Amino acid sequence: xxxxxxxxxxxxxxxxxxxxxxxxxxxxxxxxxxxxxxxxxxxxxxxxxxxxxxxxxxxxxxxxxxxxxxxxxxxxxxxxxxxxxxxxxxxxxxxxxxxxxxxxxxxxxxxxxxxxxxxxxxxxxxxxxxxxxxxxxxxxxxxxxxxxxxxxxxxxxxxxxxxxxxxxxxxxxxxxxxxxxxxxxxxxxxxxxxxxxxxxxxxxxxxxxxxxxxxxxxxxxxxxxxxxxxxxxxxxxxxxxxxxxxxxxxxxxxxxxxxxxxxxxxxxxxxxxxxxxxxxxxxxxxxxxxxxxxxxxxxxxxxxxxxxxxxxxxxxxxxxxxxxxxxxxxxxxxxxxxxxxxxxxxxxxxxxxxxxxxxxxxxxxxxxxxxxxxxxxxxxxxxxxxxxxxxxxxxxxxxxxxxxxxxxxxxxxxxxxxxxxxxxxxxxxxxxxxxxxxxxxxxxxxxxxxxxxxxxxxxxxx
Numbered sequence: 001x002x003x004x005x006x007x008x009x010x011x012x013x014x015x016x017x018x019x020x021x022x023x024x025x026x027x028x029x030x031x032x033x034x035x036x037x038x039x040x041x042x043x044x045x046x047x048x049x050x051x052x053x054x055x056x057x058x059x060x061x062x063x064x065x066x067x068x069x070x071x072x073x074x075x076x077x078x079x080x081x082x083x084x085x086x087x088x089x090x091x092x093x094x095x096x097x098x099x100x101x102x103x104x105x106x107x108x109x110x111x112x113x114x115x116x117x118x119x120x121x122x123x124x125x126x127x128x129x130x131x132x133x134x135x136x137x138x139x140x141x142x143x144x145x146x147x148x149x150x151x152x153x154x155x156x157x158x159x160x161x162x163x164x165x166x167x168x169x170x171x172x173x174x175x176x177x178x179x180x181x182x183x184x185x186x187x188x189x190x191x192x193x194x195x196x197x198x199x200x201x202x203x204x205x206x207x208x209x210x211x212x213x214x215x216x217x218x219x220x221x222x223x224x225x226x227x228x229x230x231x232x233x234x235x236x237x238x239x240x241x242x243x244x245x246x247x248x249x250x251x252x253x254x255x256x257x258x259x260x261x262x263x264x265x266x267x268x269x270x271x272x273x274x275x276x277x278x279x280x281x282x283x284x285x286x287x288x289x290x291x292x293x294x295x296x297x298x299x300x301x302x303x304x305x306x307x308x309x310x311x312x313x314x315x316x317x318x319x320x321x322x323x324x325x326x327x328x329x330x331x332x333x334x335x336x337x338x339x340x341x342x343x344x345x346x347x348x349x350x351x352x353x354x355x356x357x358x359x360x361x362x363x364x365x366x367x368x369x370x371x372x373x374x375x376x377x378x379x380x381x382x383x384x385x386x387x388x389x390x391x392x393x394x395x396x397x398x399x400x401x402x403x404x405x406x407x408x409x410x411x412x413x414x415x416x417x418x419x420x421x422x423x424x425x426x427x428x429x430x431x432x433x434x435x436x437x438x439x440x441x442x443x444x445x446x447x448x449x450x451x452x453x454x455x456x457x458x459x460x461x462x
Contacts, residue, residue: 009061022204033181038201040376044184072142076153076375078134088122112140117166132280160279160430243424244268247302259283262449268424276428278444284428292321317346320386322396326378336366352388376402396427
């Protein structure tokens, strides 16, 4: 049964902008799973919001919606969707608005959490969750009111492998129950087991792909790996003091049990690229923020960064920090001004901004507002503003989130260049980017932070 259909739909965000969506035609029936891919910023998220009826700007064409249509949406950044302070209250919010019986609400909330593999107290503060856990929570909040169309914006990026497998199990059950699903995803191969139709959105046009397209993303990544791996970084000897040292300690929040134990000393030297890997919620982001001196509610840790105890505001242009939520780091009116802001502050050459936009293939966005860009575009602009500084240390929390293969390749090339200049780079994640030439990795698993062997014999990065 047809539950939603787009008939000749076109959409743009302004009179002087080209069509984000141009004469789109798409029919989704009950129990079908569709996956849409396309370059960073091509309009995938806009299409999902249009299908959900969330865009306020007018569009051309017709959208058919079945009278019984109930839509659940999970955005790329789940933080923008949260309305309450705790897990239980967040899921219950939608149920309350739909008039669910309060006596059965707790059971419904707990069942929704179990379906996405999120086992935590209903009173757990949302702010205590990792980004991947927050994504699971938002899926649970949507499933609670039993939508018949579920829209997911890049779940693979936010979830670790265990989370993806749990999501696949949930999706198979939903599809069997007749729920329709639309996934916007840079890596469609991760969901090939459940997808009925693959689509490519590019230059406003939506075209259906063959089944073999489902393996395309990894194939491209492997080509990128082969191409970039030929650019070998200059391997620098440890002729200097380390840029970062972490002595053995227990990482914990004040008044809470330990999050993980660091059992052996760890160091980051000039020109090294180190990957911090681990599943959702193990403490990667908390550690990176602690290294930068901005993680609150933790005791003093035995950490030395650039010869001093980490503290907010003491490093100037010597330290670059990328957070998981890029919109928190963007505040200028145009992309070019965003990149130039810190260059002006530290009296560095302004030409670096235009040069790095050219390297990233983003010159066409120089006069655009960074606040109106897609999640992936905001992520790469925030990263570019740090790269411009050519700092001594880069701390990057999941820097490849929301990026397509081409932009990943460009970012990797710049990271290699910065490493060759002596910048020490620590980046987090839970998957490998084969094209990134990594020296070492640190892993957090079973509540232990450990340093591993050189990446010269392995290919793993988050």
